[in-house]
Amino acid sequence: MTDTIVIGAGLAGAAAAWHLAQRGHHVTVLERTTPANEHGSSHGSARIFRYAYPEQTYTDLVVRSKAGWDELQRVSGTQLIRPTGALDHGNIRDPAGLAAVLEAAGVEHELLSAEAAKQRWPQFRFETDVLWHPGAGVLDAGGTVDALLAAASATGMLELRTSWPVARVERTGSGYRVHSADGSTLDADSIVVAAGGWLPSLLGELSLPTAFLDQFPKLEVRQEQAYHFPYLDDADSGRDAAPWPTFISKSRQLQTYGLPGGRDADWRGQKVAQFNGGKIIDSALAQDGIVDAANRRALIAYAEKFLPGVRPEPFAETTCLFTTTPSEDFVIDRVDNLVVLSACSGHGGKFAPLLGELAADLLTGAGTVPDEFRIAATTGAAA
The missing domain is CATH 3.50.50.60 (FAD/NAD(P)-binding domain)
Structure with a gap:
């Protein structure tokens, strides 16, 4: 047995x-x-690895988790986290509060004004201060x-x-x-x-x-959806290209996140989704894989306003499961x-x-x- x-x-x-x-x-x-x-x-090859949390407990756990990632990458001989850095902004994201948590955890970071961030990352548009922490990246889930x-x-x-x-x-x-x-x-x-x-x-x-x-x-199960927007500059795509940062943008109007596409998107464009933007289902058994048209329109509008470095026309889209507690x-x-x-x-x-x-x-x-x-x-x- x-x-x-x-x-x-x-x-x-x-x-x-x-x-x-x-x-x-x-x-x-x-x-x-x-x-x-x-x-x-x-499933898939693109999930965000980040340290920025409003709760000290979670940031400290990410620091601890990174040691496990390092060990797994060592024994597997495979790079599982692609370094990209991360940007956090928006009027309910509280970049300054996140910076204080990272400071307490000893995680490298920088707090910038919207204008300073725009100068460094012109492919994004910002309306608030921006938190940058370079240790973030994209993990290959599959x-x-x-x-x-x-x-x-x-x-x-x-x-x-x-x-x-x-x-x-x-x-x-x-x-x-x-x-x-x-x-x-x-x-x-x-x-x-x-x-x-x-x-x-x-x-x-x-x-x-x-x-x-x-x-x-x-337990609330949602069928979420994500969209891959192509970069305006084709030089930004490809496995060996310098990747865009990941981002989390939280405003009172919309909460979104994005990251460079991974292996299953041919290393092209930026994958963008709305947090808790999908429909609630009873369990994974009820998923149908159908993307909501209204959600697609909302994310295209977001890309038009806040992602000037992409073409606001998704070349691919997908659904996935989020299972959350209150x-x-x-x-x-x-x-x-x-x-x-x-x-x-x-x-x-x-x-x-x-x-x-x-x-x-x-x-x-x-x-x-x-x-x-x-x-x-x-x-x-x-x-």
Whole structure:
């Protein structure tokens, strides 16, 4: 019997498998389709890696996570984060407040006026002060999942089962029995559930205590959409071109983010999206992949006004899943020998190596997680 089952082969699940396998656990990863598939939250090659958060806790965790990224890139021999730097601006983004947090964390940064920022980055238009931190970049989500699973496999302690959709988890006298949708079963001593956008439909099937479930934050799943705008200057495109910075722009009218397109966009243009701009769905099972026309018009209008360095005509568009809690905090908690690991994909990607470490620590008793991520501590259900 395998020691530990990890449900889900996205960024969080693959990272948990890596850390557990490194510690000598026989790990079986169960994935409903294939790792980092296009129906989940970890597909594609372009996600923002950044340090700027209004909360000191998260910035400090990014600093800690970067050490995990460095180790993963070393063992995989692959560059998984492409350095770009990041720009933060907008009348509700509070660049000065973000600068204070980065200062406390010892992260390199610079606060500029809108005019000074325009001189340095004429491809953008700014209406407020701008925070620049050069340590940010673009992470390759799909490539990272592959690297994590390869590193776990290299230990000899990993088994990956694809096309294995989990239907429910049953408590047994010695551990757990996981049931698939087709009637197959697999037993283990412990479980890590990293099901992403499928968690809302699976949560009630995990044999968790009622007190724990009653306190579990409501998970909101959105089908978000993103658009790739071509650069006016073709010299800005290509794998070897100097990349544009990533950006987060938050105003009272619209909250957007953008980053250079990655491998799946042929290293072309800027990928731009609205934060929480997609429709709410019951779970990942309800996604239809249809881009909302009104959202497309809103992002084209944004590009026309604030991105003078692009042609405001998307050459590609896509949908993806964001799974968030009301507080936008992660959920990482344990009941007996089952850990629920919900990274909340709106901003969880940059923490991938650390999330796996936190889940492994919690499951093995080697460490704990920040109180903000715990449920059982307040319900009395903790192991």
